[in-house]
Amino acid sequence: MKLKKTHFYSLLLFALLLLMPAPSTNAAVKLSTPVLKSAKSAGYNKITVSWGRVEGAQGYRLYRKTSGGTWQNVKTLSGVNSTTHTDDRNVQTGQKYYYTVRAYIKKDGVITWSPYNKTGLTATASMRPATMISTNLNASCQPVLTWTKVDGAQGYRIYRRMPGETWKILKTLGNSVLSYTDTSAVAGKKYQYMVRAYRRESGVLQFSPVDNTGAKTDLTLSTPSLNPAVYHENSDKVSISWNPVKRATGYCLYRKVPGGIYLRIANLDANTTSYQDKNDGDAPYYTYTVKAYMGSPGAVSWSGCVNKGSMAILPALKDQSVLDRYGLTLIEGAPQLTVSQMRAYIKSVNPNVPDSVLKMIPYYISEGKAEGIRGDLAFCQSCLETGNFTFAGSAVTLDQNNFCGLGVTSNGMKGNSFATPQLGIRAQIQHLKAYANKEPLRQTQIDPRFHYVTRGCAPYLQWLGIQENPLGYGWAAGADYADHILRIYNSIRKM
Numbered sequence: 001m002k003l004k005k006t007h008f009y010s011l012l013l014f015a016l017l018l019l020m021p022a023p024s025t026n027a028a029v030k031l032s033t034p035v036l037k038s039a040k041s042a043g044y045n046k047i048t049v050s051w052g053r054v055e056g057a058q059g060y061r062l063y064r065k066t067s068g069g070t071w072q073n074v075k076t077l078s079g080v081n082s083t084t085h086t087d088d089r090n091v092q093t094g095q096k097y098y099y100t101v102r103a104y105i106k107k108d109g110v111i112t113w114s115p116y117n118k119t120g121l122t123a124t125a126s127m128r129p130a131t132m133i134s135t136n137l138n139a140s141c142q143p144v145l146t147w148t149k150v151d152g153a154q155g156y157r158i159y160r161r162m163p164g165e166t167w168k169i170l171k172t173l174g175n176s177v178l179s180y181t182d183t184s185a186v187a188g189k190k191y192q193y194m195v196r197a198y199r200r201e202s203g204v205l206q207f208s209p210v211d212n213t214g215a216k217t218d219l220t221l222s223t224p225s226l227n228p229a230v231y232h233e234n235s236d237k238v239s240i241s242w243n244p245v246k247r248a249t250g251y252c253l254y255r256k257v258p259g260g261i262y263l264r265i266a267n268l269d270a271n272t273t274s275y276q277d278k279n280d281g282d283a284p285y286y287t288y289t290v291k292a293y294m295g296s297p298g299a300v301s302w303s304g305c306v307n308k309g310s311m312a313i314l315p316a317l318k319d320q321s322v323l324d325r326y327g328l329t330l331i332e333g334a335p336q337l338t339v340s341q342m343r344a345y346i347k348s349v350n351p352n353v354p355d356s357v358l359k360m361i362p363y364y365i366s367e368g369k370a371e372g373i374r375g376d377l378a379f380c381q382s383c384l385e386t387g388n389f390t391f392a393g394s395a396v397t398l399d400q401n402n403f404c405g406l407g408v409t410s411n412g413m414k415g416n417s418f419a420t421p422q423l424g425i426r427a428q429i430q431h432l433k434a435y436a437n438k439e440p441l442r443q444t445q446i447d448p449r450f451h452y453v454t455r456g457c458a459p460y461l462q463w464l465g466i467q468e469n470p471l472g473y474g475w476a477a478g479a480d481y482a483d484h485i486l487r488i489y490n491s492i493r494k495m
Contacts, residue, residue, distance in 0.1 A: 031057055031114035034101040039123035042086050044093045044152030044199065047123045049101070050084040054114060057103035062087070063116070065098050074099075091125045093152065093199055094206035098122055127152050127208040130195040132215035138181065141295025143217045145193055146179040150208060153197035157207070159214075161192050167210075187294075187301030191217045221245055221292045221303035224273075229288050229312035231279070238312040240288045241274035245303060248292035254305070257283040258326055258470075262309075282322040284460065285313045285470050311470050316437065316459035329461040329486070330374070331436035335365055337376035337492050344495040345488075350388045354398065357389045360421040367422070367429045371442055377461055378404075378428055380488040404428040406449060416448055435464065435475065461485060 035052035042048040049062060059078040062085050063071040075085050091097070100120035105112045130153070133146040145158065155174050159167040160182065170193075171180055185191060194214040196207045224242040231238050240253065249270050254262035255277065266275055277286070287309040293300040316330060317323050323330065342361050346353050361379065368375025382403040386394050395408040400417040401424030407416035418424035427447040433439070434453035441450075457473035458464050465481030466474035475481065 029056065029105055029107075029112050031055075031103045031105060031112065033115040033117060034060065034103050036099070036101060036117050036121045039097075039099045039121035041123060041126045043125065044127040044150075045091045045125055046086050046088045047091055047097060047099070047125050048084065048086045049099045049121065049123070051101045053080060053083055054103035056105060057114070058105045059103070061102050061104065063100050063102070063120075065120075067096060067098070071100065092201045093125050093127060094201055094204065096122055096124050126206070127197045127199065129209050129211055130156060130197045132193060132195060132211075135193060135215045135217040137217075137219075137294060139296040141187055141219065141301045143182045143185050143191065143193070143219075144179060145182065145195065145215070147195045149178060150197035152199055153208070154199040155197070157196050157198055159194040159196070161214075163190055163192070167194060185217070185219060187219050189219050191219070193217065218247065219294065219301045221248055221294060221301060223304040223306060224251070224290050224292055226288070226290065226306050226310040229286070229310040231312045231314060233315070235276075236279045238277045238279060238286060238288075238314075239274065240277060240290070240310065240312075242290050244270075244273050245292035247294055248303070249294050249296075250292070252291050252293065253277075254289050254291070256287050256309075257281065258285065258287075262287075262289060279314055282317060282319060283314060284317055284326055284328060285311050287311050287470075313457070313459075313471065316456075323460075327462065329377070329482075331377060331432055331459060331461055331464075332372050333374050335368060335374050335376035337379070337489070339365060341492050341495040342376065342379050345492040346383065346388060348495075349383075350390055353389050356398075356421065360425065363422045363425045364429075367426045370426075371429050371433045372439070373429050373433050373436060375425075375429065376492075377485065377489065378425070378432055380485045380492065381432075382425075382428070383488050384484050400424070402427075404431070406431060406447070418446070431475075435459075435473075 032054055034054050037050045037052060039047060039049045057080050059076065060082060061076045062074040064074045064087060065071050074087055074089060077085060098120040100116050102116045103114040127150050130150050131148045133148060135143050135145055138144050153175050155172060156177065157172045158170040158180050160170040161167050170182065173180060192214045194211050198205050198207045222245055224245050227241045229238055229240050251268045251272065252264050253266040253268065253275050255265045256262045265277065268275065289305045289309040291305045292303040295301060317328065339362050343358055346357065364375035364379040368378060385405045386403055391397055395413060396402045396405060396415045400415065401421045402415050402417060403424055405415055406427060407413065418427060423446050426443065430441055430445060430447035430450055433441065434450050434455055435458040437459060438455040454473050457471055458469055462482040463469040464475040465479065466472060466477050467479050468482065
């Protein structure tokens with residue numbers, strides 16, 4: 001009986017165990033909170049969100065809200081590796097959105113959710129920047145802007161500024177326009193351009209990001225640097241050349257004669273940086289300059305020019321009327337004064353002039369004729385250099401037979417000396433010939449400084465002064481050197 005009672009209680013305990021609910025497996029599962037990685041715009045109406053993988057998760061649910069709103073389901077994603085999603089459900093440009101994620105696991109029809117980041121990540125959908133493709137210039141030297149099409153754009157706004165200024169609206173355009181010509185651009189200026197796409201959302205204009213770099217257009221040109229102009233005797237032409245100028249579409253070459261103005265003589269393309277000019281006029285020299293330009297004639301941006309220009313000395317003028325027009329006196333040629341006139345002059349201005357000076361005056365004529373140089377002008381020069389043969393304040397003395405200061409290149413120098421007055425005058429004539437032309441000497445060289453002269457650099461008396469010589473060469477550094485000589489010459493003519 002006792003055994004039977006024990007068996008009864010065992011059966012009862014077993015029955016009770018069968019009636020108890022089985023423990024839930026899901027209740028033991030704990031999912032960690034997904035780590036939010038990023039939320040960023042993927043276009044004007046898209047935002048991409050990403051998060052970290054959660055161990056044990058079977059999927060994830062993405063939520064979204066706006067400021068002050070409640071979390072709304074965006075997308076449920078299955079698969080443990082589904083850790084990114086691009087939200088394109090009614091996403092508006094410029095609207096700030098908050099995103100968060102929950103992981104889940106489902107078993108026996110029961111879903112277990114992870115905790116979630118209650119703050120979330122924020123992102124705003126925006127249009128991509130409008131990229132400027134080019135800012136080329138048209139034939140009128142106006143910038144032509146082109147840019148890439150932006151998805152979602154309802155139009156474009158063009159901005160412009162100059163260096164150091166702020167952006168200013170230049171033009172607002174529709175969405176089908178992808179280029180613009182800035183007709184208000186001014187030649188000689190530098191500009192920077194930017195384009196922003198826009199669209200209207202809920203009555204508010206939304207713009208693509210600002211590109212402060214923009215695209216630059218330079219409507220300035222550097223001044224061409226000129227090389228020395230060269231006259232070619234064999235062809236009677238002048239060669240002019242200059243350095244190429246960046247962005248230039250062409251060059252204009254100008255020429256002027258002494259006392260004249262620059263006149264355009266050639267229009268040249270961007271690949272031409274030299275020119276051969278025919279000597280077709282009567283002038284002692286030509287001065288050349290060049291300007292670079294952008295655009296087409298009539299609508300150009302000009303560079304500056306070298307106002308001093310580049311000079312080319314032309315063959316010495318022979319026509320007296322042309323010489324008179326330019327106020328020039330040839331150093332070479334026959335004398336116009338007589339020995340008697342020169343003697344009369346020197347006795348009138350220097351009553352104590354030595355007889356040796358009066359006796360040597362004919363050498364100016366004979367030595368001058370021997371080299372084709374005007375000896376009368378040489379005599380007038382000697383009068384100037386020696387103080388009318390008083391030698392007062394002169395660096396040379398009578399016994400040196402140096403009547404023009406040859407070799408006196410600085411204060412205190414005594415200068416050259418010659419054995420006789422004739423040889424001293426011969427040296428002076430030869431030195432004048434070195435300046436006057438490039439012809440060889442007819443007599444043995446006496447002038448010790450002949451080879452220091454740039455041959456033919458002063459064919460005219462007026463060019464003996466360094467300050468008056470167009471190339472900066474010359475005999476004397478003082479101003480108006482030739483005028484002083486000519487005053488003496490004109491006084492002698494009246495004798």
